[in-house]
Amino acid sequence: DDTKGVMKLSLDDNGILGNRFVGQENTIQSGTQKRFAYEIFFGPKSTQILNDVGHDLGKGIDFGMFDIIAKPLLWFMNFVYSHIPNYGIAIIVLTILTKILLWPLGSKSYKSMSEMKKLQPLMAEIREKYKDDKKMMNQEIMSLYRTYKINPMGGCLPMILQIPVFFALYRMLYQAIELRHAPFFLWINDLSAPDRLFHFSFSIPFMQPPYGIPVLTVIMGATMLLQQKMSPPPGDPTQAKMMMLMPIVFTVIFINFSSGLVLYWLINNILSIAQQTYIQKKYA
Template identity: 60%
Template sequence: MEKRTLLAFALSLLVLLVWQQMFYKPPQKTKTKETAKTEGAAKPGAETKEKTTAQKVPEKKQIIDKNALLTPPPQKIAGKIVTVDTPNFRAEFSTKGGLLKSFKLRKYRESVEKDSPPKELITIKDSGYYPFLTELVKNSDAAIAYAEYKVSAEKLVVRSDKKEAKLIFSWDSPKGLRVTKTFTFYPDNYLFDMKVTLENTGTESLTDALAINMFNAPYEKEQSRLNANRVVVLNKKGLEEFNEKKIRKSSPVIPAPFKWLGYENNYFITALIPLSEDGYKVSLNLLNESSHLVRTVFLTPQFLVKPGAKTDFEVRFFVGPKDLTVLKDANYDLAKSVNFGWFDIIAKPLLWFMDYIYKYVHNYGVAIIVVTVVIKILFWPLTHKSYESMKTMKKLQPKMAAIREKYKNDREKLNQELMNLYRTYKVNPVGGCLPMILQIPVFFALYRMLYGAIELRHAPFCLWINDLSAPDRLYIGINIPYLGGLPVLTILMGISMFVQQKMTPTGGDPRQEKMMLMMPVIFTVFFVNFPSGLVLYWLVNNILSIGQQYMINKNA
């Protein structure tokens, strides 16, 4: 029984600790097929080739550190605010530089409160650096960054019955350069395009390269290890992740081609999608460690624009939720940003099934219960076999004790007689644990899915549980240290686990019984800050296991 005790203990530790090693590594790399066929840029989701009348010139190797090319901002970004309203978001631009100062998602809120404002994805405060800051690498005209641009409209409304709408910023430099930023918005998704056109209105040729800056800060006020912000790139190698530590250490430069590059957490993503495969590169820098401000620079190839000629560069952006349906509709393999790590192949079907159930029950808590019941039914034969094996082992304890006593000085003979006993009664000494091992991948897949699915963000269940993505807390007017409120669901889970352990045969080993009775306490402490959706799954699974064990004991 020593081996069975050690195996059971190892399994328990695996459930508690394995994700510490597995869930914080870079996502599994998956191969992608590069599409050669391109279509017009007017259709979101279709790739286009860069159009330019300028001549390309040989490009020198450029390494961009965190301060290179970065035009210092004025003390205050003044200028008029221009609003863009679509069915999915509201964006606010400044006429100073044509910078994006606000991007609010209409269908998502900052917090679970009913009067909470729409979710803001531009969380930069007081730095002066905002997305779409445009610069010339050789500093041909530094004023381009924060110049006062003319704008085609002070308010743009993108109606659901229209195909697209354009917002145009333009500025004429005294040095003979006309800069035009054209933003194209679509009514039915979170995609929009940015085209920068440089026209040489002077008398001398312009040789330079264009840098389009993106600045991102954490989407949530409070960061957690399990919902950390990061940069993710989808290229020919697959999905590569750059966390803040890696960006700070190496300031990586990402060469072309890649499908997209995004700043994300579990729930939201700001993705840059190149519409050309020709010569661009992207650098990543951490500008401010205290505010976690990440700078992404999209650097074009060097170009030569003669007097009277012009060149333009176009990129596409997706700024929105990491909802699989929305991402698939947007194309570009953006759906791969929803990555559940090693268990992605199991987690995504579970997510699809949970969403399918939700269509009928309209409550994600109920959907989790249904998913749990279905999983329990599927694993019922394995669990039943496990319980039966443990019961048989318990009945054999007296015979096993006698064999150990008789052959205590002959290890080889002892093992031989024990194996004969197992064969006689057709029992596997680890038969009670092996079926549970098969269920571990499903548990971890559910864990990752329930922790990262945007569907559960602010999704209510019942009574005090109003957010299945957050720990459950019942506030009783007393501030409980380290907890705030009472974790009722977690306590119920611990109690159900204790009842289950008392009903489940352990093979008669006193040491194993003591160890297993410790597990409810350990799990309760460990689960106290887990999402209530995950705790709900575990509680329902325990209740079903208690019912199954009751039926087995009754029919014994």
């Protein structure tokens, strides 16, 4: 169709935004005339607005390989917002719904972790007894698993199955134009911007401007630390040290993410801690 084209935006070195229109290739015969008419849409990439405009513009919203999961999540978030006009609350409700849907997988994973945690004293004895013989140590540990009928990888598969949903949520919240300038409560007045309490004139390492106290992100890091302490430590000391650093690493990374995304991760951590506590008490 020679009446369709693509708008391409570019940012030059001076920070000036350029815009160019690329249409389909056409051949005009010598001595003839041809007229082209186009309708150009300038506006936010909102699903509702684009669908109202028509011309299949709604297809312009693309969440990549997680599109099939992300779009229903976006629809549900907007549905909640239509009844409770606060996108922060909509994110919380969406996170709770996701956790409910994934509850069976999470429970299976936490049950496996709980069983592994019970074996930690016995595994510590084996590691101490065979610390100079790695082969025998591994054989004894595998024998221990067989005796108690525990699959050491039993907690991994349920977690792996949840990864596509987590990435779809991340991609959706990262791209959603609906969160732009959307307030939540107190100091969070823009869910698309990083979480900052107060604004400082000086720079902070690893933090992109504006500079301030990332309260929500720090709380999120604390929940990650608590969740880690509830899980059995890896058998390898090197891996155990690396896992101890994960909450710090994630906190540093998330200080520059949108507060909407941090809010999702925080609520998900809190719900995961509650679920893990319930499972551990149930199978204690």
